[in-house]
Amino acid sequence: MAQSPPPTSRAAIGSLVLIAGVVAAAAGAFAYTGGFLSPERLTPPKLVGALAPPGGPALGHRRNHAKGICFTGSFQSNGQGAALSKAQVFAKGDYPVVGRFNLGTPDPNAPDATVRVRGLGLQITAGGQVWRAAMIDPPFFPVATPDAFYALLEASHSKDPDAMKGFIAGHPEFATFAGWAGSAPFMASYAQDAFNSLNAFLFTDAAGATHAVRWSYRPQAQPEPLSPADFAKLGPNHLETEIAERVAGAPQRWTLVLTVADPGDPTADPSKAWPEGRRSVEAGTLVVDKVEDERDGPCRDINFDPTLLPDGIAVSDDPFPAARSAAYARSYNLRTAEWKDYPYQAPASPAAGSTVQP
Amino acid sequence: MNAQSTRFTVLQRALHWLMAVGILAMLFIGVGMVSTVMPKYLPLLEAHKTLGIVILLLALLRLAVRFVYGAPALPAAMPAPMKLAAHLSHYGLYALMIGMPLLGWAMLSAGAYPVVLYGGIRLPSLLPPNAGLHALLWQAHVWLAFAFFALILLHLAAGLFHALIRRDGVFESMAPIAGPREGTTPAE
Numbered sequence: 001m002a003q004s005p006p007p008t009s010r011a012a013i014g015s016l017v018l019i020a021g022v023v024a025a026a027a028g029a030f031a032y033t034g035g036f037l038s039p040e041r042l043t044p045p046k047l048v049g050a051l052a053p054p055g056g057p058a059l060g061h062r063r064n065h066a067k068g069i070c071f072t073g074s075f076q077s078n079g080q081g082a083a084l085s086k087a088q089v090f091a092k093g094d095y096p097v098v099g100r101f102n103l104g105t106p107d108p109n110a111p112d113a114t115v116r117v118r119g120l121g122l123q124i125t126a127g128g129q130v131w132r133a134a135m136i137d138p139p140f141f142p143v144a145t146p147d148a149f150y151a152l153l154e155a156s157h158s159k160d161p162d163a164m165k166g167f168i169a170g171h172p173e174f175a176t177f178a179g180w181a182g183s184a185p186f187m188a189s190y191a192q193d194a195f196n197s198l199n200a201f202l203f204t205d206a207a208g209a210t211h212a213v214r215w216s217y218r219p220q221a222q223p224e225p226l227s228p229a230d231f232a233k234l235g236p237n238h239l240e241t242e243i244a245e246r247v248a249g250a251p252q253r254w255t256l257v258l259t260v261a262d263p264g265d266p267t268a269d270p271s272k273a274w275p276e277g278r279r280s281v282e283a284g285t286l287v288v289d290k291v292e293d294e295r296d297g298p299c300r301d302i303n304f305d306p307t308l309l310p311d312g313i314a315v316s317d318d319p320f321p322a323a324r325s326a327a328y329a330r331s332y333n334l335r336t337a338e339w340k341d342y343p344y345q346a347p348a349s350p351a352a353g354s355t356v357q358p
Numbered sequence: 359m360n361a362q363s364t365r366f367t368v369l370q371r372a373l374h375w376l377m378a379v380g381i382l383a384m385l386f387i388g389v390g391m392v393s394t395v396m397p398k399y400l401p402l403l404e405a406h407k408t409l410g411i412v413i414l415l416l417a418l419l420r421l422a423v424r425f426v427y428g429a430p431a432l433p434a435a436m437p438a439p440m441k442l443a444a445h446l447s448h449y450g451l452y453a454l455m456i457g458m459p460l461l462g463w464a465m466l467s468a469g470a471y472p473v474v475l476y477g478g479i480r481l482p483s484l485l486p487p488n489a490g491l492h493a494l495l496w497q498a499h500v501w502l503a504f505a506f507f508a509l510i511l512l513h514l515a516a517g518l519f520h521a522l523i524r525r526d527g528v529f530e531s532m533a534p535i536a537g538p539r540e541g542t543t544p545a546e
């Protein structure tokens with residue numbers, strides 16, 4: 001091979017310093033990019049860590065909406081949604097569904113009446129593509145941005161008695177949510193709750209036009225609104241027992257309503273509901289026909305990441321779905337890595353037990 | 359090419375430098391995306407998956423090209439342990455170029471995720487869903503990514519060491535453009 005005379009020792013030392021400098025610069029740039037040098041950056045581990053209760057997270061479980069129960073069923077599309085999106089799921093037909101009713105708490109054993117927010121995780125599979133979503137029952141989100149959500153979690157876990165006051169002063173939108181939380185009744189069954197996307201997504205129709213859309217699954221069951229005290233009397237695990245019994249008796253249904261933004265409606269801020277009177281489309285019916293315990297049910301190891309979308313639906317300028325995707329992936333990585341801590345052997349809840357193989 | 363040539367073929371050098379840029383980009387995109395919750399998380403993740411699969415394809419092509427054209431012999435004057443280190447590190451680099459994308463793809467499959475690339479290209483699942491396996495593959499992807507970066511830094515330092523201090527033609531054998539010594543007779 002080509003050889004040239006070796007460098008003088010001074011030049012060699014200079015070269016070694018240069019090499020060390022190049023390596024150090026590359027390592028430094030890598031550490032900077034990874035946020036190792038920026039403790040103030042809001043990272044997924046930080047955001048997910050902030051969800052944990054003071055005693056630490058429940059290992060092996062979802063870091064939020066930890067209490068839940070699985071179901072399967074179908075989405076019966078009536079074809080109307082095709083006016084807004086070319087996604088296969090809106091072509092007329094029946095598509096299989098896996099989902100999860102859940103409570104917005106990091107504690108998998110929280111008594112039902114202590115949890116204000118209820119959720120629905122949903123996966124619809126159509127034409128080989130999945131549409132995953134995670135929706136909640138309030139009509140708007142407590143805060144306007146992911147940063148504000150982190151600030152809310154920090155304030156609510158703070159030892160400083162004025163932390164919440166300070167947070168509310170800086171985030172006026174939170175008052176609207178607090179008003180809902182203090183006044184909305186507790187429904188006696190998951191089957192009576194509406195579940196809302198809150199985040200806006202862009203639907204693209206067959207002609208290539210895009211529409212900013214939020215959606216809701218509206219219950220077809222008769223609502224039985226209860227006061228917090230009356231709901232608490234039903235027992236700490238009423239919702240799971242009740243939904244398992246109810247579905248064992250008859251399939252339960254929700255209507256999917258797609259709501260289209262008017263120009264100027266706030267698509268980037270889920271704390272602001274859109275005004276009444278927007279164009280809306282009933283796209284089909286969610287039919288839940290089997291409920292199974294989470295511990296060996298089909299929903300446990302699914303991440304209902306709201307950015308896993310079929311062709312024809314995409315994220316909008318709403319900053320939440322990206323933040324949620326990053327946080328849910330973190331939560332999923334942690335809980336799957338902690339599978340040894342998940343209570344596989346715990347007794348099944350009495351009602352759902354009947355639908356579960358031993 | 360045979361062991362007597364002093365340089366890798368143009369195709370090999372082109373692949374080496376193209377992939378060096380691509381792999382460094384992958385490592386930076388990787389640590390960048392997992393440390394942000396901003397909207398750029400989603401395009402970064404999409405770029406990461408897409409470029410990662412491109413790297414897998416290029417690495418397989420590169421390995422085939424390597425079998426066909428071989429590599430120039432290392433200088434006879436190089437001490438045996440140094441040669442061994444060079445060869446082992448090259449095996450490691452090839453293994454990681456092929457292994458990392460496969461781990462990424464398999465990890466998403468085991469996690470029951472759809473694997474969607476740029477332009478809506480959907481890859482089939484490599485493995486059936488399995489939570490424990492997902493966690494294992496995730497940990498392997500993360501730790502091997504850091505090992506990959508460390509090995510590349512070592513490889514970079516060694517390359518510069520050859521170029522600036524040993525001046526034995528090893529760097530020139532892979533240099534993107536012919537250096538002034540192109541065409542000189544091999545010293546050995």
Ligand code: HEM
Binds near residue numbers: 047121197323332
């Ligand atoms: C930045 C804001 C948010 C953060 C950090 C966050 C965090 C989380 C985490 C870590 C999980 C557990 C994921 C898993 O392990 O699979 C989760 C689940 C869930 N989240 Fe969020 N979330 C946010 C916003 C929202 C919003 C806006 C909604 C509703 C519109 C929502 C509804 C749900 C539901 C329904 C689940 C349960 C899904 C399931 O059954 O797996 N979240 N959230």
Ligand code: HEM
Binds near residue numbers: 429516
């Ligand atoms: C991202 C990173 C890189 C990867 C994955 C990589 C990978 C490799 C591999 C696998 C080989 C062995 C080729 C073979 O035998 O078929 C090689 C050779 C080489 N690389 Fe890199 N490389 C990278 C970056 C660099 C950089 C930044 C330099 C600059 C100093 C460099 C300089 C060299 C040299 C001089 C050789 C030839 C070694 C010999 O003749 O045996 N590489 N590289």
Ligand code: HEM
Binds near residue numbers: 389
């Ligand atoms: C040359 C190939 C690749 C390299 C060097 C690479 C490198 C990395 C790095 C450095 C990270 C961040 C690790 C951390 O700090 O947590 C990462 C994460 C990730 N990679 Fe790759 N990767 C490669 C290929 C792929 C491929 C082909 C896919 C999928 C198709 C993929 C999917 C992912 C995912 C999903 C994450 C995020 C993991 C999480 O949820 O935290 N990677 N990768």
